[in-house]
Amino acid sequence: MSRVYNRVALIGLGLIASSIAHAVKWKDLAGEVVGHARSRETRETALEIGLVSEVFETAAEAVKDADLVVLCVPVGAMADVAAEVAPHLAPGATVTDVGSVKQAVIEAVGQHLPEGVHFIPGHPLAGTEHSGPRSGFATLFVNRWWLLTPPEGTDPEAVQRLRSFIEAMGANVDQMEAGHHDLVLAVTSHTPHLIAYTMVGVADHLRRVTHEEVIKYSASGFRDFTRIAASDPTMWRDVFLTNKDATLDILGRFTEELFVLQRAIRMGDGDALFDYFTRTRAIRRGIIEAGQDTDAPDFGRGAPKSDA
Numbered sequence: 001m002s003r004v005y006n007r008v009a010l011i012g013l014g015l016i017a018s019s020i021a022h023a024v025k026w027k028d029l030a031g032e033v034v035g036h037a038r039s040r041e042t043r044e045t046a047l048e049i050g051l052v053s054e055v056f057e058t059a060a061e062a063v064k065d066a067d068l069v070v071l072c073v074p075v076g077a078m079a080d081v082a083a084e085v086a087p088h089l090a091p092g093a094t095v096t097d098v099g100s101v102k103q104a105v106i107e108a109v110g111q112h113l114p115e116g117v118h119f120i121p122g123h124p125l126a127g128t129e130h131s132g133p134r135s136g137f138a139t140l141f142v143n144r145w146w147l148l149t150p151p152e153g154t155d156p157e158a159v160q161r162l163r164s165f166i167e168a169m170g171a172n173v174d175q176m177e178a179g180h181h182d183l184v185l186a187v188t189s190h191t192p193h194l195i196a197y198t199m200v201g202v203a204d205h206l207r208r209v210t211h212e213e214v215i216k217y218s219a220s221g222f223r224d225f226t227r228i229a230a231s232d233p234t235m236w237r238d239v240f241l242t243n244k245d246a247t248l249d250i251l252g253r254f255t256e257e258l259f260v261l262q263r264a265i266r267m268g269d270g271d272a273l274f275d276y277f278t279r280t281r282a283i284r285r286g287i288i289e290a291g292q293d294t295d296a297p298d299f300g301r302g303a304p305k306s307d308a
């Protein structure tokens with residue numbers, strides 16, 4: 001694969017940015033990768049492990065001369081970062097982001113960007129419960145979806161160029177409308193995270209009653225189900241604050257289903273439980289057969305972290 005961009009600037013050097021940096025290096029997709037992180041510690045780490053060739057104290061300096069800028073900060077920080085970088089963007093540059101919510105990011109970022117810059121919002125459907133510059137790996141995006149939500153009128157050539165870049169990192173790209181994205185992700189990612197956090201809260205409450213046994217003997221069901229509750233609190237606070245309507249809608253539906261099952265248990269209605277589990281097991285197995293199951297242990301972690 002030939003280089004798609006000359007200079008890629010990553011703003012915020014956490015899990016997703018460091019995975020992009022590793023993947024770009026692995027596939028030789030850009031002339032250089034530079035970055036910005038707020039803390040000195042992260043900047044030093046990024047240089048030490050070879051994520052970037054240069055790291056800057058300000059986002060404004062980092063985006064200078066970049067033909068691709070990727071905003072990799074929590075959704076709630078996107079507006080401030082966009083306002084800071086806007087006057088320093090090169091004409092014709094593409095700005096994308098990796099935020100888990102799209103409508104709010106479009107509103108937050110779009111208002112600041114000047115004419116002549118291509119804004120193509122994006123979201124890799126890939127991640128882990130870990131954060132920070134050391135948590136990334138080159139194959140995070142392999143065989144995973146990466147959704148783009150370009151507003152109407154976005155330059156198709158700029159979109160195509162970004163698609164090639166993302167596909168070269170191993171991801172499958174799809175495009176959709178931002179509001180639709182937020183509803184779909186409320187079902188497939190946001191509400192499940194909320195429920196996982198809640199389940200840990202319930203276990204913590206019971207821990208006091210059962211003298212630590214709930215945690216000590218936590219079964220693999222609990223562990224599998226709640227892995228994602230170890231994810232970054234800032235990221236998830238921002239997701240729920242910015243995808244409020246969709247997550248409240250899905251949470252309402254979830255609660256209704258839960259009451260149906262709760263009633264079946266109370267009434268001893270084995271048929272209802274059996275039918276429900278049979279139907280939902282088939283749906284879950286269908287996801288695995290469609291190749292969209294991403295829970296395989298150590299999925300894709302075999303490839304190089306970086307050449308550094």
Ligand SMILES: NC(=O)c1ccc[n+]([C@@H]2O[C@H](COP(=O)([O-])OP(=O)(O)OC[C@H]3O[C@@H](n4cnc5c(N)ncnc54)[C@H](O)[C@@H]3O)[C@@H](O)[C@H]2O)c1
Binds near residue numbers: 011072075123133
């Ligand atoms: N973690 C996942 O599974 C995942 C998956 C897909 C998309 N995302 C999205 O990617 C983005 C980054 O998430 P991550 O998992 O890489 O998080 P992370 O916590 O690993 O990294 C985020 C980085 O942004 C920095 N940051 C925060 N506010 C900033 C600001 N105002 N200016 C500069 N830097 C700032 C933090 O210090 C941190 O280093 C988020 O928008 C998240 O919604 C996350």
Ligand SMILES: O=C(O)C(=O)C[C@]1(C(=O)O)C=C[C@@H](O)C=C1
Binds near residue numbers: 127
């Ligand atoms: O595997 C995980 O740790 C994740 O939760 C990753 C995950 C998700 O699949 O829900 C989390 C948030 C994103 O925006 C995209 C991916």
